[in-house]
Amino acid sequence: xxxxxxxxxxxxxxxxxxxxxxxxxxxxxxxxxxxxxxxxxxxxxxxxxxxxxxxxxxxxxxxxxxxxxxxxxxxxxxxxxxxxxxxxxxxxxxxxxxxxxxxxxxxxxxxxxxxxxxxxxxxxxxxxxxxxxxxxxxxxxxxxxxxxxxxxxxxxxxxxxxxxxxxxxxxxxxxxxxxxxxxxxxxxxxxxxxxxxxxxxxxxxxxxxxxxxxxxxxxxxxxxxxxxxxxxxxxxxxxxxxxxxxxxxxxxxxxxxxxxxxxxxxxxxxxxxxxxxxxxxxxxxxxxxxxxxxxxxxxxxxxxxxxxxxxxxxxxxxxxxxxxxxxxxxxxxxxxxxxxxxxxxxxxxxxxxxxxxxxxxxxxxxxxxxxxxxxxxxxxxxxxxxxxxxxxxxxxxxxxxxxxxxxxx
Amino acid sequence: xxxxxxxxxxxxxxxxxxxxxxxxxxxxxxxxxxxxxxxxxxxxxxxxxxxxxxxxxxxxxxxxxxxxxxxxxxxxxxxxxxxxxxxxxxxxxxxxxxxxxxxxxxxxxxxxxxxxxxxxxxxxxxxxxxxxxxxxxxxxxxxxxxxxxxxxxxxxxxxxxxxxxxxxxxxxxxxxxxxxxxxxxxxxxxxxxxxxxxxxxxxxxxxxxxxxxxxxxxxxxxxxxxxxxxxxxxxxxxxxxxxxxxxxxxxxxxxxxxxxxxxxxxxxxxxxxxxxxxxxxxxxxxxxxxxxxxxxxxxxxxxxxxxxxxxxxxxxxxxxxxxxxxxxxxxxxxxxxxxxxxxxxxxxx
Numbered sequence: 002x003x004x005x006x007x008x009x010x011x012x013x014x015x016x017x018x019x020x021x022x023x024x025x026x027x028x029x030x031x032x033x034x035x036x037x038x039x040x041x042x043x044x045x046x047x048x049x050x051x052x053x054x055x056x057x058x059x060x061x062x063x064x065x066x067x068x069x070x071x072x073x074x075x076x077x078x079x080x081x082x083x084x085x086x087x088x089x090x091x092x093x094x095x096x097x098x099x100x101x102x103x104x105x106x107x108x109x110x111x112x113x114x115x116x117x118x119x120x121x122x123x124x125x126x127x128x129x130x131x132x133x134x135x136x137x138x139x140x141x142x143x144x145x146x147x148x149x150x151x152x153x154x155x156x157x158x159x160x161x162x163x164x165x166x167x168x169x170x171x172x173x174x175x176x177x178x179x180x181x182x183x184x185x186x187x188x189x190x191x192x193x194x195x196x197x198x199x200x201x202x203x204x205x206x207x208x209x210x211x212x213x214x215x216x217x218x219x220x221x222x223x224x225x226x227x228x229x230x231x232x233x234x235x236x237x238x239x240x241x242x243x244x245x246x247x248x249x250x251x252x253x254x255x256x257x258x259x260x261x262x263x264x265x266x267x268x269x270x271x272x273x274x275x276x277x278x279x280x281x282x283x284x285x286x287x288x289x290x291x292x293x294x295x296x297x298x299x300x301x302x303x304x305x306x307x308x309x310x311x312x313x314x315x316x317x318x319x320x321x322x323x324x325x326x327x328x329x330x331x332x333x334x335x336x337x338x339x340x341x342x343x344x345x346x347x348x349x350x351x352x353x354x355x356x357x358x359x360x361x362x363x364x365x366x367x368x369x370x371x372x373x374x375x376x377x378x379x380x381x382x383x384x385x386x387x388x389x390x391x392x393x394x395x396x397x398x399x400x401x402x403x404x405x406x407x408x409x410x
Numbered sequence: 411x412x413x414x415x416x417x418x419x420x421x422x423x424x425x426x427x428x429x430x431x432x433x434x435x436x437x438x439x440x441x442x443x444x445x446x447x448x449x450x451x452x453x454x455x456x457x458x459x460x461x462x463x464x465x466x467x468x469x470x471x472x473x474x475x476x477x478x479x480x481x482x483x484x485x486x487x488x489x490x491x492x493x494x495x496x497x498x499x500x501x502x503x504x505x506x507x508x509x510x511x512x513x514x515x516x517x518x519x520x521x522x523x524x525x526x527x528x529x530x531x532x533x534x535x536x537x538x539x540x541x542x543x544x545x546x547x548x549x550x551x552x553x554x555x556x557x558x559x560x561x562x563x564x565x566x567x568x569x570x571x572x573x574x575x576x577x578x579x580x581x582x583x584x585x586x587x588x589x590x591x592x593x594x595x596x597x598x599x600x601x602x603x604x605x606x607x608x609x610x611x612x613x614x615x616x617x618x619x620x621x622x623x624x625x626x627x628x629x630x631x632x633x634x635x636x637x638x639x640x641x642x643x644x645x646x647x648x649x650x651x652x653x654x655x656x657x658x659x660x661x662x663x664x665x666x667x668x669x670x671x672x673x674x675x676x677x678x679x680x681x682x683x684x685x686x687x688x689x690x691x692x693x694x695x696x697x698x699x700x701x702x703x704x705x706x707x708x709x710x711x712x713x714x715x716x717x718x719x720x721x722x723x724x725x726x727x728x729x730x731x732x733x734x735x736x737x738x739x740x741x742x743x744x745x746x747x748x749x750x751x752x753x754x755x756x757x758x759x
Contacts, residue, residue, distance in 0.1 A: 078556055145744045152559050157743055160736035171729045174489055232739050310560060357571025363564030364546055367557050
């Protein structure tokens with residue numbers, strides 16, 4: 002560290018550790034300035050994602066990084082991540098729209114008159130609140146279910162992932178109170194921004210939606226949120242808690258014997274994974290200016306899981322790569338490929354089969370490269386040397402008391 | 411030390427006591443709701459109950475497929491629901507286009523055609539299910555359970571998209587050659603022919619399955635492998651073949667379930683997802699791995715679904731069916747993870 006500050010040349014390892022991410026961040030940061038010239042390049046130009054698509058891709062990638070905490074680090078299969086996404090989006094819809102027009106409350110809202118009814122908090126505040134609220138949802142879901150092992154946990158999270166969207170869909174009459182506006186969803190949702198005073202003082206944009214640079218502003222903000230997520234994710238992995246997660250993933254019984262409190266540690270992984278889902282959901286709702294129940298269905302959970310698996314379970318860089326690749330396919334790529342097929346005279350629409358494609362990716366990865374594209378060293382070792390996780394056979398003998406009744410925590 | 415132990419045991423007692431009280435309170439509410447509805451309109455109640463019975467039998471056929479596979483591999487075969495949907499779609503093609511069964515066909519023609527469809531579809535999807543196991547799950551036997559489970563989710567999407575590719579998004583149905591008119595009516599409560607057909611087809615299939623599992627050599631092998639694969643291999647049981655047979659039976663059950671389902675409802679490529687989840691819940695409710703438990707659980711779920719959608723007194727209605735089914739699933743896993751009939755196994759919690 003001191004050496005670097007003195008300007009001594011970086012050695013190979015440091016170059017790899019800091020140089021590559023820095024290059025990627027720089028390239029990503031200046032993407033808005035060269036995306037248009039990139040689009041003009043013949044042959045590949047059509048495949049270049051626009052800024053708006055990039056925002057969606059980044060939001061999904063954020064969720065993949067969050068899901069990676071649960072599935073990758075702690076080894077808990079969560080098939081209901083979409084619930085957190087929905088919870089985050091609806092937090093934004095409740096606290097930054099005209100949904101509750103029986104009250105009028107403004108705090109840091111930008112781009113709208115102070116007389117507009119409804120609760121309007123600053124989106125930045127709402128994003129944090131959404132994260133915390135989703136964390137709470139994660140804990141509430143986790144407490145009764147994390148006692149269950151692997152496959153039961155998967156099915157229960159799947160259940161919550163179905164209940165929450167259905168609640169949202171039917172929540173327009175909760176004992177006479179319109180909570181979620183039913184199938185219509187809640188729209189419009191306030192835009193992020195910094196308001197007049199910060200604009201004149203620091204030159205920050207007043208309101209994103211009303212700005213000429215709308216796409217670029219959202220893009221840069223999404224990028225910053227993603228960087229924060231990745232940073233937190235890496236720091237968490239290397240923390241005491243992160244090591245406890247990996248210990249649980251490798252061998253629950255041994256971890257418990259070494260004094261890792263199972264329930265608390267698992268609940269934390271759930272809560273922290275949920276936090277990022279909530280943040281991403283709230284930001285995305287603000288970007289789209291709406292939260293609609295049709296957006297939250299089981300396939301999204303599997304889609305996110307597919308990102309983590311493609312990239313490599315437990316690897317942050319893997320989740321990033323998987324998220325961007327599949328996000329791209331989902332938002333633009335498959336449609337572009339479909340239109341290319343059409344131009345060539347083949348009538349095949351890949352977007353229709355997108356979930357079949359993701360399913361095939363999952364199965365192929367699991368069969369032929371279970372460590373994912375970017376292999377996490379530790380995870381690879383586990384697969385090669387085996388873990389104490391009960392394999393398909395032997396299950397009836399390997400279970401122990403710690404499986405269901407973690408005590409002393 | 412003693413104090414610590416005492417506190418610990420006290421917390422445990424308090425915890426289980428609270429859970430039990432909450433569980434019983436929940437059951438009481440359901441009982442009051444049922445009695446209340448019965449008092450409102452007894453005839454309607456029984457009528458709706460009969461619908462529940464019929465649907466419950468269909469769920470039972472699918473639930474058996476989940477529970478058989480889980481019993482032997484400890485794997486939730488997510489693709490099972492989609493195999494069910496695909497088999498139903500293929501069956502509709504066979505009935506409508508290949509056999510050309512019509513409403514006005516003779517009774518003998520209908521019975522023969524149905525029997526033929528049943529046999530062909532059951533055989534075909536037994537083969538399909540065995541192929542799925544061979545291609546996707548067999549290589550992962552030694553892998554962590556998570557890997558096989560994730561693969562099953564992937565397979566579910568693949569099978570669903572195969573159905574989508576062949577049949578597109580339209581709903582398929584068969585002509586109502588089994589009339590929906592009433593077969594019999596007792597005290598104003600009627601039961602239609604097509605519902606009766608469900609019972610007529612389902613009960614023999616269940617009887618056949620029970621006979622197979624309890625009385626044949628292969629059935630004994632299945633139970634042995636479910637108990638201890640290694641020991642059964644040592645006893646000379648071909649474990650791979652036994653697992654294949656299990657998947658074949660599960661596939662055949664899904665095929666038969668799809669045909670009886672078609673008699674009442676129409677279906678499309680994603681019908682299997684929802685029904686699969688309901689059936690899985692039924693299997694867990696009964697105690698996963700337990701065959702009679704799966705049927706019992708399916709009947710309970712069938713009743714609950716029918717009551718929820720058919721009754722009127724303080725009833726949430728069909729908008730909430732999915733939430734209720736999953737609520738039951740979560741409640742069962744929290745309050746009684748071993749299910750109604752299951753025994754407490756190490757992985758049962």
